[in-house]
Amino acid sequence: MAHFIDRRENSKGKSTVNRQRFIRRYKQQIKKAVSDAISKRSVTDVETGESVNIPTRDIREPIFHTGKGGERDMVHPGNDQFSQGDRIQRPLGGQSGGSGEGEASDSGEGEDDFVFQISKDEYLDLLFEDLALPNLKKTQLDKLVEYKTYRSGFKTDGVPSNLDIIRSLRGSMARRIALTGGKRRQLRELEEELEALKKDKHDHQLDITRLEAEIAELKARIAKVPFLDAIDLRFRNFEKRPLPTSKAVMFCLMDVSGSMDQATKDMAKRFYILLYLFLTRTYKNVEVVYIRHHTQAKEVDEHEFFYSQETGGTIVSSALKLMDEIIQARYPSNEWNIYAAQASDGDNWADDSPQCTELLVNKLLPVVRYYAYIEITQRQHQSLWRQYESLTGVFDNFAIKHIRDVEDIYPVFRELFKKQAA
Numbered sequence: 001m002a003h004f005i006d007r008r009e010n011s012k013g014k015s016t017v018n019r020q021r022f023i024r025r026y027k028q029q030i031k032k033a034v035s036d037a038i039s040k041r042s043v044t045d046v047e048t049g050e051s052v053n054i055p056t057r058d059i060r061e062p063i064f065h066t067g068k069g070g071e072r073d074m075v076h077p078g079n080d081q082f083s084q085g086d087r088i089q090r091p092l093g094g095q096s097g098g099s100g101e102g103e104a105s106d107s108g109e110g111e112d113d114f115v116f117q118i119s120k121d122e123y124l125d126l127l128f129e130d131l132a133l134p135n136l137k138k139t140q141l142d143k144l145v146e147y148k149t150y151r152s153g154f155k156t157d158g159v160p161s162n163l164d165i166i167r168s169l170r171g172s173m174a175r176r177i178a179l180t181g182g183k184r185r186q187l188r189e190l191e192e193e194l195e196a197l198k199k200d201k202h203d204h205q206l207d208i209t210r211l212e213a214e215i216a217e218l219k220a221r222i223a224k225v226p227f228l229d230a231i232d233l234r235f236r237n238f239e240k241r242p243l244p245t246s247k248a249v250m251f252c253l254m255d256v257s258g259s260m261d262q263a264t265k266d267m268a269k270r271f272y273i274l275l276y277l278f279l280t281r282t283y284k285n286v287e288v289v290y291i292r293h294h295t296q297a298k299e300v301d302e303h304e305f306f307y308s309q310e311t312g313g314t315i316v317s318s319a320l321k322l323m324d325e326i327i328q329a330r331y332p333s334n335e336w337n338i339y340a341a342q343a344s345d346g347d348n349w350a351d352d353s354p355q356c357t358e359l360l361v362n363k364l365l366p367v368v369r370y371y372a373y374i375e376i377t378q379r380q381h382q383s384l385w386r387q388y389e390s391l392t393g394v395f396d397n398f399a400i401k402h403i404r405d406v407e408d409i410y411p412v413f414r415e416l417f418k419k420q421a422a
Contacts, residue, residue: 132282132419133248133339134370134397147240158235172232180222187218248337249287250279251323254305255344257294257314264376268343269306271374271409275341276302278417289326293319299326316348316384320359333367340368341416346375346382353387360388365395372416373400 082088154167194211197204252272256265279286290305291297294312297319323340331338348356365371375385381402391398401412 132417133337134417147242149238149240152237152239154234155237156231156233156235158237162236162238164234164236167234168228168232171234172228175229175232176225176227179225183218183222187215187222190215190218247285247335248283248339249289249331250275251289251291251326251338251340252305253291253293253297253319253323253340253342255294255314255316255319255342256292256308256311257347258311259314259347260311260345264345267376267403267406267409268374270406271343271376271403271413272341273306274409274413278413289323291319291322293322297322314348315352316344317352317355317359320356320364324359324363327364327367338368340364340371341374342372343374343376344384345377346384348382348384350383353383356384357387357391360391360398365391365398369397371395371398373398374403374412374416375400376403378404 154164190211194208194215197208197211252275254265254268254272260268276288279288288302290300290302292300292305292308292310293316294310295315295318296312299322300308319342327333327338360371373384373388375381381389385400385402388398388400392400399416401416403409403412
C-alpha cells in the first residue's frame with residue numbers, strides 16, 4: 001500500500017487544489033485587480049501579497065430555480081410593527097448613511113464585492129506573467145550551466161517508463177534463436193527420420209519408439225527456454241549535455257538633476273524597483289548596473305541609487321558615455337545580452353541632446369539588445385524626447401514611452417517588456 005502525503009503550503013482551513021482552481025478560473029478578473037492595485041501601493045511592499053476585489057457578478061454561477069410568482073406567506077420573527085397586508089415603503093436611493101466607497105442602490109439592495117487574498121508569490125507571478133526581456137539570445141557557456149536531455153542508446157537497467165518493448169523483443173528473439181537453433185535443426189532431422197521409418201513397410205517399432213522419445217525430450221528442452229528473460233530487456237538511455245546559457249546585464253540610468261522634483265524621482269524609482277523585481281523573479285544571475293547622473297555620471301550600488309540625495313545640473317550624455325565605457329571594459333557584446341532603461345524628465349542642455357543621439361546611434365544601439373527611454377513629466381515633451389523620437393523608426397531595439405502619473409507606470413512597463421510572439 002502506498003501513502004501520499006501532500007506537504008505543499010496550505011493556509012489553515014483552505015484547500016490548495018480549490019484555491020488553484022479558483023485562480024485559474026477567474027484569472028482575468030484577478031489580473032485586472034492586480035494591475036489596478038499596483039498604482040495604489042508601494043511596489044516594494046510584497047511581503048503580504050495583495051487583497052483583490054472581484055465584482056460579485058463576475059463570479060456568480062448560473063443556476064436553475066423556480067421563478068417568483070403566485071401568493072406567498074412569510075413569517076418574519078421579531079415583527080412588532082407590521083401586520084399582514086401592510087405595505088412596506090421601499091428605501092429611497094442615495095439616502096443611506098453607509099460609509100462604504102460604492103454608490104447607493106436605488107432599490108435598497110446590493111452585494112459587496114468578493115475579496116480574495118493572494119500570496120506574495122501569486123501576486124508576483126500574476127504581475128510579471130507574459131513579460132520577457134526582448135531579443136534575448138543564447139551566447140556562450142557560463143558558470144550557470146543549463147542542460148538538455150538527449151537520447152543516448154540503450155542500457156540493460158532503468159525505470160519501466162523507459163522500457164523499449166520492440167528492442168527488448170528483438171533481443172529475446174535473438175537469444176531464443178541462439179539457444180534453440182541447434183536443437184531445432186536436430187529436431188527436424190529426427191522428425192524426417194521418423195517419417196521415413198513410418199513409411200517403410202518393414203517393422204521398425206523399436207526405432208520408432210526411440211525416435212519419439214528423443215523428439216519429446218528435444219521439444220521439452222526447447223520449451224524450457226523462456227520467451228522473455230531479464231537479459232533481453234533494453235531501456236532507453238538519456239544523458240544531459242550543457243547548452244549555451246543567456247548572460248544578461250541591465251543598465252539602469254536615472255536622471256537626478258535639479259529639474260527632477262521629488263515626485264518625479266519617486267516615479268522613476270518605482271519604475272526601477274518594478275524592473276528589479278521582474279528581473280529577479282523571472283531570471284537568474286542577471287547583473288544590474290546602476291548609473292546616476294546630473295552634470296556627471298557615476299556608477300553606484302543599489303542603496304545609493306535609490307536613496308542618495310545628490311543632485312545638480314543636467315548633462316545626459318555623461319551617463320551614456322559611462323555606460324559605453326563599462327560595456328567595453330566588462331561586458332563584450334559578443335558574450336552578453338545588454339539591456340538599458342533610461343528614466344528622465346527630458347530636460348537637458350540643448351547642445352547636449354544631439355550628442356546623446358550620436359552616442360546612441362554610433363556606440364550603444366548597435367551593441368544592445370533593447371534600449372528603453374522613459375520620460376516622466378506632466379509638461380510637454382522636452383528636447384531629449386524630440387531627439388530620441390527620430391530613432392524609433394530606424395532602430396527596432398529602441399523604444400520611448402511617456403509617464404505622467406503613478407497610474408501609468410505599470411501599463412508602460414508591461415508595454416515595454418511584453419513577451420514577443422514566436
